Amino acid sequence: MPERKTVLVTGGSGFIGANLVRRLIQNYRVVNLDRLTYAANPLSLADLDTHPAYEFVHASIADRERVSALLTRTQPDAILHLAAESHVDRSIEDAEDFIQTNVVGTYVLLEAARGYWNNLPQGRKADFRFLHVSTDEVFGSLGANGYFSETTPYAPNSPYSASKASSDHFVRAYHHTHGLPTVITNCSNNYGPYQFPEKMIPLMILNAISGKTLPVYGQGTNVRDWIYVEDHCRALQLAFEKGIAGETYVFGADTEQVNLDLVHKICALLDEIAPVDENPLTRGRGLNTYAGLIRFVTDRPGHDQRYAIDSAKARRELGWSPREDFESGLRKTVEWYLSNPKWVAQASGGAYSEWMQKNYAWRAHKEAK
Template sequence: MAQSMPTTAELLGTRQRILVTGGAGFIGGAVVRRLLRESDAVVFNLDKMGYASDLTSIEEVIKELGVEHQQRHQLQAIDLCDADAVEKAVQQANPDLVMHLAAESHVDRSISGPGVFIESNVTGTYNLLQAVRSHFEQLTPERREQFRLHHISTDEVFGSLGREGRFSETTPYDPRSPYSASKAASDHLVQAWHHTFGLPVVLTNCSNNYGPWQFPEKLIPVVALKAAAGDSIPLYGDGLNIRDWLYVEDHVDALLLAACRGTSGRSYCVGGHGEKTNQEVVNAICHQFDQERPESAPHAKLIQRVTDRPGHDRRYAIDPSRISTELGWQPRHNVEEGLAETVAWYLSHQDWCQTVRKQAGYDGGRLGINQAKTN
């Protein structure tokens, strides 16, 4: 059983102005919803409103809470690559805490067009660090004591594992894709601004997230939606690549703990104790469809092996001992339960999936095949 978690309001304490970058994205949106539901903080949502950005889930929470809470969510539709706009946005937010989740994050897209990943994840993080540094230096001593910039990153910066071992905070960096290389660079920038300029920072590196409201280009929503439509389900290579699956709400628990109670300058690895091969994940989704739609069983007949992704890391797995021991975090969902809930959610929200796909100009097809493009 997981330990009892402090409430969001207890974790925040006197921090009442929270800046979340990428708050219209999948994980960022989950953070924003939690802050709105479980605290009185004002949330400044800095998001460029790109292809994977969507405010539907946040709007639903505000509707639940009542119109009097509308002013607690302040959208700042800004691209982190615009340094002047970022500086003005940070000044306007005047934050007690910054949670930096904005990032281009899809490996296949980074193969097709790596340039935007360098711009968003590296230059964008640099611009944010400079703006936040200026803000921090103007704070009163009391607010400085409470202030943190929390940089959210990925386990992919550590490269690929063999059959044994797990990533931890001491694992050497070894990124293998344009995406993971850009995230590794942003991690190093954050640590440099801590050591050189004294900016109080906390870093977290997480495993693969899944759950409701994820843009339908990632494995679990893609498989669920293709199974629902009776379309072929693509499985890269031999299907034996392993990921450590982390339910998004469990990740939010970890993020708030790290942001509010983590030690400045320290990093924390967050994993869901949910290692599964891609084949196992796809089979589990097909099995769920067999139970719910037996007339179309077996859904596994839809699985089609396709050419593997270039540079496809073989295995990711995280040892979350530090965040569990130091901060008391434990995941509340096992992967079987979380996967079943997630697939059911996508089946009941197919209209939303179609809408965001259309807005993004994404037809559900495979990305990352063309390695020749450079931007």
């Protein structure tokens, strides 16, 4: 068997990271550096613990000494940087962790990567990649028309997107100033297995199945361009294997959905898979459909109206295109959450359930009265 190249994935125990690690472990030696914040779920990769090509390292990207020592010891051919605080609502409540991890942490990681990369032999130096996984939210909000592309000016609106924009700029600057071979990717909203239940799609699935209300911001008119996480992970692999140093690639799956329509689609799938009159948590409550649990709640402050992506460059230069159809991807996702109660229980316990109680359930309940 040919020797495997090594990739260091940061944030590999989170949603996209876990899906990416699962993909890369087929061909690479994977080192997963994760601080295991509330958003990580060790169960997502538990079956890889004994895999000979997988190593988990519990540390923060902001710990310069540990990151530098890790790079020297493991000698990665690429760093795929996903570690971040990623939930907009939390950044509105308190942006401190977002600045510490997304901005300061990315800077520390860049510095450690620069030191390591500078000492690589010529061939490996040219082939090395630092891939920064970012979001389309850095571009702000669209009106009814138009698309984000690689040339869209930055206009982040939330503290989360401002922190990601800042990290994008640092990554770009480390290429421009120091020659570090970086690639930046900006992707639209992901959905699929292993997503932490505070995010919209798992939140709606799990609230509905538990007979809790389904909180929809404002009038539910905001539009998101959804991409199945495996399509994103394939794009990320192509971006670090084939992407040109210094370039940016944006990814989206041409699947715009109005929030309220999306919630109705989830309800329709659940009505089919787990009908309300067969579910002990919804039976006998006068509901004909899970859609009866929908409640409109006060809009998120500064809520971006619409995101949509033109990924022509990625299609042309990386040979990438999304493969998952939205209806089948959503069905797979609903089925995954219903089939993995252990994972859900682990993700939904402790501090998260308190936060959830305070910010969603309580609000929806109160406003419904």
